[in-house]
Amino acid sequence: MKVAKSGRVVAIAIVMALGIAGSIYTGYWSRMERYMTSIVSPASVEVPAWVKSAQGLQGAQGNGGVAADPAAGKASVGDAAGAAGAAGAAGAAYHGAGAVPVVPVVPAAAGATGEAGGQPAHGRPQPAGFNASLLPIIAGYATVLGLFAALVRLAELLGKRRLAARSVVARFADGAAARREP
């Protein structure tokens, strides 16, 4: 199917607009920026409040004070931590809801492994089945992919047009030169 060049440009523009919207919706740029910050200067990254609270919880457990109840643990640390059972060990993880993992997983207290603390939280508990509510995020990522593809197509299209314009100018100049010659 042949598409007119103007139609192609419109299609590219639509894909790019969708891609920009999708990248904002998924938080692609902000997350990428935070990843870059973490890689370039890990020391400058502040420890989020939820990690501090998780560490506080673990400290208490490490002292052998309170054996945390999993449900209570989750509630007290907000959406970030999974709490330990009778062993008194907490396994906390992050991947927070939209938050970028810039801080290490909190090590389990009292020598217990993180797995003993149950599921890593990742903002929400890991689902047992398929979580269809996250499909819009996947669609958002697909539009981000489309955005980069569209940028390449646009660059190619502009490059071809520039070449075509150059050839027209060159032909015109050649014609003019030929007319000038006796």
Place this chain on the structure above:
Amino acid sequence: MKTAAKAVLDACIALGFLLLLEPKLGPLNLHEWGGLVICAFFIVHKCLNATWIKSVTLKLFSRDLPGRVRLNYILDLILLASFTLIALSGMAMAKTIDFSWLFKAEEGAASHVLHGFASFLVLAVVGVHVGLHWDWISARFSRNSNKEPVNESR
């Protein structure tokens, strides 16, 4: 036939990768096993294009090599490095699959940051890759096209 297999494999890699970008979409073991399968598919993809890789590698520093082909090669190298990084950091963080027999790694900030960063980098590079191969893709999936698509870069 080989081209059709390549197209299906590439579509599977792209779709699978997009689905794996959100670990909470399904159970964690699905994310981890799915990631390994995608990495395996990626290696198969490279094997299917081994002739192209070999020929371009031999001519990489030649002046005759078109810039577009060289760009494709560099992008492929970035993809390979990113996929390796994703796989290794994912193995270090794996909860449902035991990789202690393979290597000993501690789960930490570095693994999570590198896993996320490499994934997002792959998303961008795959987008550019798709854009550069758009003629091949559209010819492959076009209903009117009965003949094998010609790809000047691969």
